[in-house]
Ligand SMILES: Cc1cc2nc3c(=O)[nH]c(=O)nc-3n(C[C@H](O)[C@H](O)[C@H](O)COP(=O)(O)OP(=O)(O)OC[C@H]3O[C@@H](n4cnc5c(N)ncnc54)[C@H](O)[C@@H]3O)c2cc1C
């Protein structure tokens with residue numbers, strides 16, 4: 072019988088790859104994983120985790136201000152970017168160590184170099200070594216898209232934003248999706264002047280319109296500038312190192328940093344996939360079936376590289392389903408229904424299930440309940456920001472088909488509420504639940 076060097080070779084030690092490697096090895100497979108950057112992948116090293124720590128850090132700007140209304144004598148405080156940056160990067164390194172340890176404990180061999188596919192059962196390492204494997208799992212994630220125009224090379228992406236030497240006082244962000252809105256909030260809270268530049272006038276496409284509008288309105292009131300229907304023309308680097316960002320129909324904007332947050336494309340370039348006839352879609356994503364198998368029978372793919380849903384918990388579930396199915400003798404498929412998601416903006420927003428527009432398209436005259444309120448904490452703090460919660464309800468069955476919210480701690484509250492939507496609970500069952508008072512979450516059971 073033909074023997075391979077490994078039963079499974081995983082390319083990419085990010086959210087999906089680490090889970091698939093660890094669980095497959097726990098089932099007894101001989102597993103190696105190649106990582107060209109750092110173990111943990113985008114989420115741990117330059118995504119969700121450091122981003123959320125910056126969100127926490129930036130929220131102190133408002134908390135310190137509000138504290139005075141709650142009786143605290145707060146002296147004038149100064150923000151030190153380098154202190155926060157270094158603490159965040161140290162935490163990232165600690166987590167990288169934990170991920171590395173977990174892989175080692177499960178006897179997964181970590182190969183710290185770039186790997187490419189060299190055939191249905193062959194992988195080529197950057198060092199020139201060829202390795203064979205019974206199965207190959209591609210978990211190489213996605214990569215920031217940078218638009219092409221003169222001077223675009225002076226901008227940075229989310230890959231670099233966590234490492235800035237100095238804090239930029241004037242920030243231009245290209246895009247109006249997740250990363251753009253999250254970093255607009257972060258830099259604004261730290262004291263930068265932030266301008267978001269987008270080619271359409273839609274922010275956070277896919278989220279409920281009323282909730283998005285509320286974020287736009289609150290962001291503008293805070294002082295974040297939005298420029299819509301704008302295309303970049305060029306970026307000039309000034310003698311003092313700053314940038315002048317030229318765009319259609321507007322005066323050039325001076326900036327200390329230009330951040331591209333214009334989407335992420337599947338990381339499949341120069342991966343050798345043609346050597347095994349692995350088919351890609353028009354966006355360069357690996358085409359897979361419901362069991363994560365590509366057009367080559369021995370090659371699978373999970374996570375952002377398949378461009379299904381670019382979220383960490385989804386990549387992890389796909390990695391787990393792959394391992395259970397292929398090495399655990401326990402076939403499983405990911406259920407893509409009712410995936411909750413959140414934007415860690417200031418304030419954050421979160422949603423699960425159908426938006427009002429989607430529900431109207433699919434179900435006709437849906438019932439919509441909203442609660443538009445000022446959180447008790449904001450009232451005493453004299454902060455005029457209003458939260459908005461929304462339930463979208465099936466017109467006949469009374470099932471709650473969507474929950475959408477913006478306000479303090481919305482992602483924390485929505486995770487629990489998402490269980491109810493997934494379980495197809497009815498509006499009557501929400502109403503039957505006694506409120507937990509005083510809380511913001513109680514609004515979910517008090518909408519009439
Ligand atoms: C700034 C930012 C914030 C985010 N915030 C959130 C959030 O709050 N919540 C959320 O759910 N999602 C968030 N995401 C998305 C989330 O990070 C991704 O969906 C998730 O990391 C995808 O996991 P993955 O395993 O597919 O790929 P990744 O985690 O990207 O891992 C891929 C790995 O493969 C490695 N690699 C690539 N090619 C090769 C090769 N040829 N050889 C060896 N190694 C290779 C890469 O170095 C990388 O480590 C965020 C993303 C970004 C960029």
Ligand SMILES: NC(=O)c1ccc[n+]([C@@H]2O[C@H](COP(=O)([O-])OP(=O)(O)OC[C@H]3O[C@@H](n4cnc5c(N)ncnc54)[C@H](O)[C@@H]3O)[C@@H](O)[C@H]2O)c1
Pocket residue numbers: 218245246247248249250251253268269270271273274275302303332333334335380381382412413414415
């Ligand atoms: N909280 C979270 O869960 C979270 C946070 C960050 C990222 N992510 C994941 O990472 C993915 C990538 O994030 P993202 O914010 O880069 O992408 P995105 O798809 O959310 O947003 C891209 C934005 O860029 C705009 N755009 C595209 N080309 C442009 C151009 N040339 N000029 C100006 N604007 C342009 C689009 O209109 C859109 O607003 C997300 O789709 C999401 O799945 C998730």
